[in-house]
Amino acid sequence: xxxxxxxxxxxxxxxxxxxxxxxxxxxxxxxxxxxxxxxxxxxxxxxxxxxxxxxxxxxxxxxxxxxxxxxxxxxxxxxxxxxxxxxxxxxxxxxxxxxxxxxxxxxxxxxxxxxxxxxxxxxxxxxxxxxxxxxxxxxxxxxxxxxxxxxxxxxxxxxx
Amino acid sequence: xxxxxxxxxxxxxxxxxxxxxxxxxxxxxxxxxxxxxxxxxxxxxxxxxxxxxxxxxxxxxxxxxxxxxxxxxxxxxxxxxxxxxxxxxxxxxxxxxxxxxxxxxxxxxxxxxxxxxxxxxxxxxxxxxxxxxxxxxxxxxxxxxxxxxxxxxxxxxxxxxxxxxxxxxxxxxxxxxxxxxxxxxxxxxxxxxxxxxxxxxxxxxxxxxxxxxxxxxxxxxxxxxxxxxxxxxxxxxxxxxxxxxxxxxxxxxxxxxxxxxxxxxxxxxxxxxxxxxxxxxxxxxxxxxxxxxxxxxxxxxxxxxxxxxxxxxxxxxxxxxxxxxxxxxxxxxxxxxxxxxxxxxxxxxxxxxxxxxxxxxxxxxxxxxxxxxxxxxxxxxxxxxxxxxxxxxxxxxxxxxxxxxxxxxxxxxxxxxxxxxxxxxxxxxxxxxxxx
Numbered sequence: 367x368x369x370x371x372x373x374x375x376x377x378x379x380x381x382x383x384x385x386x387x388x389x390x391x392x393x394x395x396x397x398x399x400x401x402x403x404x405x406x407x408x409x410x411x412x413x414x415x416x417x418x419x420x421x422x423x424x425x426x427x428x429x430x431x432x433x434x435x436x437x438x439x440x441x442x443x444x445x446x447x448x449x450x451x452x453x454x455x456x457x458x459x460x461x462x463x464x465x466x467x468x469x470x471x472x473x474x475x476x477x478x479x480x481x482x483x484x485x486x487x488x489x490x491x492x493x494x495x496x497x498x499x500x501x502x503x504x505x506x507x508x509x510x511x512x513x514x515x516x517x518x519x520x521x522x523x524x525x526x
Numbered sequence: 527x528x529x530x531x532x533x534x535x536x537x538x539x540x541x542x543x544x545x546x547x548x549x550x551x552x553x554x555x556x557x558x559x560x561x562x563x564x565x566x567x568x569x570x571x572x573x574x575x576x577x578x579x580x581x582x583x584x585x586x587x588x589x590x591x592x593x594x595x596x597x598x599x600x601x602x603x604x605x606x607x608x609x610x611x612x613x614x615x616x617x618x619x620x621x622x623x624x625x626x627x628x629x630x631x632x633x634x635x636x637x638x639x640x641x642x643x644x645x646x647x648x649x650x651x652x653x654x655x656x657x658x659x660x661x662x663x664x665x666x667x668x669x670x671x672x673x674x675x676x677x678x679x680x681x682x683x684x685x686x687x688x689x690x691x692x693x694x695x696x697x698x699x700x701x702x703x704x705x706x707x708x709x710x711x712x713x714x715x716x717x718x719x720x721x722x723x724x725x726x727x728x729x730x731x732x733x734x735x736x737x738x739x740x741x742x743x744x745x746x747x748x749x750x751x752x753x754x755x756x757x758x759x760x761x762x763x764x765x766x767x768x769x770x771x772x773x774x775x776x777x778x779x780x781x782x783x784x785x786x787x788x789x790x791x792x793x794x795x796x797x798x799x800x801x802x803x804x805x806x807x808x809x810x811x812x813x814x815x816x817x818x819x820x821x822x823x824x825x826x827x828x829x830x831x832x833x834x835x836x837x838x839x840x841x842x843x844x845x846x847x848x849x850x851x852x853x854x855x856x857x858x859x860x861x862x863x864x865x866x867x868x869x870x871x872x873x874x875x876x877x878x879x880x881x882x883x884x885x886x887x888x889x890x891x892x893x894x895x896x897x898x899x900x901x902x903x904x905x906x907x908x909x910x911x912x913x914x915x916x917x918x919x920x921x922x923x924x925x926x927x928x929x930x931x932x933x934x935x936x937x938x939x940x941x942x943x944x945x946x947x948x949x950x951x952x953x954x955x956x957x958x959x960x961x962x
Binding site: 400405407409416418421423424425430431433434435451453454455456457459460461462463464465466467468469470471474504505506508509510512513516519520523524525526 | 536564565566567569570575576580583824825828829832851852853855862864901902905906907908909910911912914915918919925926927928929931932933936938939941942943944945946947948950951952953954955
């Protein structure tokens with residue numbers, strides 16, 4: 367059984383500690399939410415929140431799209447980008463249909479969730495267990511929650 | 527079973543790796559004029575951001591180690607289908623039980639006087655990149671004829687090399703096969719602000735020598751909006767990027783059915799069921815529009831290669847069709863388009879600072895999208911990939927369509943709330959799980 371980032375959006379308070387912890391792992395020490403690969407989506411005019419990150423999907427659209435074989439699968443199941451090989455061509459950023467592949471414009475390299483080698487910092491940092499590192503299958507953690515918490519947005523465009 | 531793959535580009539390479547991942551003992555021969563390399567990364571080699579070693583997808587030694595028989599540096603000259611034999615220059619040829627034709631495409635220059643003289647370059651093959659690396663230097667005036675996707679892949683390398691750049695495009699706007707006029711105009715304005723000169727609606731009439739330089743004499747294209755410079759454009763280096771054509775000449779007498787490319791069925795078989803075609807030579811179905819098209823893009827070639835590789839390994843699969851997608855970034859502005867991006871009946875959104883969205887709809891499904899914005903800001907959002915996901919998943923958006931129409935920058939909310947992730951998660955190209 368593999369472990370996945372199990373997300374329970376109802377618990378998220380929008381504290382953004384996951385983004386800080388993630389950016390620290392991604393950058394090797396600095397707190398830069400722009401370098402985080404988990405993003406907290408605000409809903410209901412910033413009264414509801416939900417963390418969103420790579421699903422480590424079965425197809426691995428990023429990996430198959432990479433023209434230089436820079437993305438591989440780690441023992442955790444994470445799809446991991448090798449900056450030794452990545453050229454920054456951006457193909458993975460349009461191939462990933464989840465929007466969870468990012469481009470570091472300072473390094474000109476792609477980056478994504480690598481599950482921190484098996485001990486994800488976002489799950490450790492979350493004070494309310496909205497993000498947990500549990501055995502199970504990945505799934506659409508946010509769909510029903512977002513649909514419920516965006517009803518006001520629908521009403522405001524006359525579509526509720 | 528003797529499998530033969532012609533062409534070591536994206537389609538051929540992916541076919542071989544997929545075939546061997548399923549059947550490591552497969553009998554495979556690779557025939558290719560070139561060694562395997564990734565065209566997508568040539569711009570980064572042009573700018574010396576990567577070494578030549580990082581251009582190659584796999585070494586001949588590694589291929590040989592995998593048991594692949596190699597016929598590299600060889601030209602295919604014909605096909606004898608009755609004998610199931612591929613004809614090569616200077617040898618008896620190669621016999622096959624099944625064959626993948628993945629011979630790609632070649633750049634073509636417009637037939638105008640002076641176009642083949644010295645100082646005029648292409649940017650299509652590794653050899654082209656090598657030649658161009660020797661020609662560009664800081665301060666050089668560089669003119670690119672044809673402002674399409676290929677031209678835009680080398681805008682940044684040339685600017686970083688300190689070249690002064692002029693783009694010449696026959697169509698009314700740049701990137702005519704990737705962006706609508708509104709999006710392209712944002713990009714043109716942005717590039718002008720960054721010192722790039724752009725002549726649209728300008729047809730190249732001839733190339734002249736002008737005291738050690740080249741002079742490009744331009745005429746007005748029929749649909750031009752702008753006057754063309756009377757004196758022409760002078761440049762130290764001319765790069766022609768006006769288009770490509772499938773490499774099919776060698777199949778003239780093969781009897782295979784050809785349209786714009788080799789016609790293939792839903793399993794990528796040509797009119798001869800022992801012969802597959804993939805990549806830039808194949809005329810496939812557009813996943814979104816259902817129209818036949820030669821889709822000369824990297825991701826489509828990769829997918830077709832994998833489908834054929836699986837089929838050669840005895841796992842015939844249905845190819846749902848290719849989806850158009852392209853992304854460029856030039857001088858800090860990024861643009862991407864997906865699916866039926868040019869379709870009619872679109873909703874649009876503009877925001878200050880160079881942000882633009884165009885959404886094409888079929889009922890409540892997003893069938894095409896254009897996204898433009900400063901790369902730094904787009905890099906912070908998840909929008910670009912989500913637009914691809916919405917088009918790819920064909921997810922009916924129900925009421926969430928109205929949210930995207932009214933608030934085109936709230937992609938994430940509509941994407942999540944519509945349950946797009948649930949539709950996407952079970953999707954795999956080969957149905958074999960990851961790693962294949």
